[in-house]
Amino acid sequence: MNFGHWLGRGSAALLLAALAASPAWAQEAAAAAAAAPPAPDKGDTTWMLISSALVLMMSVPGLALFYGGLVRAKNMLSVLMQVLTIVAIAALVWVGWGYSLAFTAGNPFIGGLSKAFLSGVDATTLAATFSNGVYIPEYAYIVFQMTFACITPALIVGAFAERVRFWPLMLFVVLWLTVVYFPLAHMVWYWAGPDFLPNQPGDWGLIYGWGALDFAGGTVVHINAGIAGLVGCLVIGKRIGYNSEPLAPHSLVMTMIGASLLWVGWFGFNAGSNLEANGVTALAFVNTFVATAAAALTWAGIEQLIHRKSSLLGGATGAVAGLVAITPAAGFGAPGTSILLGAVASAVCFFFVAKVKNRFGYDDSLDVFGVHCIGGIVGAIGTGIVAAPSLGGQGFFDYTVLPAVPGTYDIAAQLLIQLKAVALTLAWSGGLSFVLFFVIDKTIGLRPTVDAEREGLDISSHGERAYNL
């Protein structure tokens, strides 16, 4: 059997505590683990496959309906089609070269092509988890990470919805995944794995090596997609009629359905990111639940104070902001601090969506920057605080020894690392996304003609209508 020696996120594993408590047995177990790793636990495997399906549900139908309801009726299908097609393209690109570039050894910035087209992977190969001696089938890990690669580029399209050409956008997605997403996933999540790191010191991605904490993708998914969206909406320009015609959402019912599917699917996203089914998984589940609840209530409450009415769209947007913010912290915080993190992120996102956007006049159609990038930044920085054991958090494990031991936690130092990770993500994704958008726009063109945009992308790009009433 081959054993994958890579994987994501630094999280606490309960098994480690048990191992550390009885050193003699732990050493025997570690030696045994190195010699003959156990067969994957069926419970872990089951949870990873369920989580993968849940995350796919977040994209199609969740994100597609959430975004679809927010555009005008004449652009409904274009958004659904963009999300559907991006998921399909990303899945194939992931299997083709994405998984290999993200999760094999290479340099600190990107992996190699040794597993391109999943060469060398079969039903018996394994991927490491966060516990010494615990593995899951490599296919389960591949498909779980695949769903992240599928939803991240789909998040971007909300920033320039209603004004982008379909096939140039798809070309962008292939290039963006390759030069932005896969390297970033490698930088944040790649490491040799708990049983291998002691013998392969330094075999990790750049940001992982710094010690940055990102449980389920605050940097890789949300800040990454959010800043790319902002850059895209600036390169493509404002919608015709922005600030002069009403561009109101056409169906908040769809948006509510989509937002609720996102909330449900996010349990796979966050709790699945523990890679095992155990107590930390349950903690990530609880945190995802309560941070979102607090964020939804906060947004609705702020609206009540400012506009004298709490809107459904406000509640749903707040919920998404909370989901985004708790993503990097899901397995690190305690429920109490997670509630605070959700509430704070919701208030900050509200400020960006309702005030900053109007002040600077960029047309981020569906608030991808305001919710995902800003919520992701608040979450990533907040993770440095809520992960502290002194605040009930899980801390981090030092995997450079076998078996791993809890590391010494310093909030100020961790905050600095989190800030560095955020800054690199913004620069990496913002800069490279700009180059891609700019080059595609100047060569094939990203913007539809004025007539096509006025007619609506459903008819002009796809030749069909969402509603024939």
Next chain:
Amino acid sequence: MKFIIAYIKPFKLEPVRDALQEAGIEGMTVSEVRGFGRQKGQPVFYRGAEYNTTFVPKIKLEIAVADDQAHGVVEIIANIARTDSIGDGKIFVLDLESALRIRTGDTDHDAL
């Protein structure tokens, strides 16, 4: 004969229809329309962005009646559709020159 055109709030349609039916009015045409009067639309907020909807949804009623019924119909609509808040609507009464029921060929009063 008179032709009555009334613009009312959508949620007042059912009570107005019931009252007119009770008063013996045999038919009317109803359309969903949008427009504005002194109210100049309604502001709505989506994620903090204010949209001034220039046109407000209304129901348009068209009713053809005999001369002696016109006053009563106008009174019923006015009473039922009133909420005393802005945007209750308007009623117009026009002279109706002729009428014809297509199936039977009846004209004028017989056609109503």
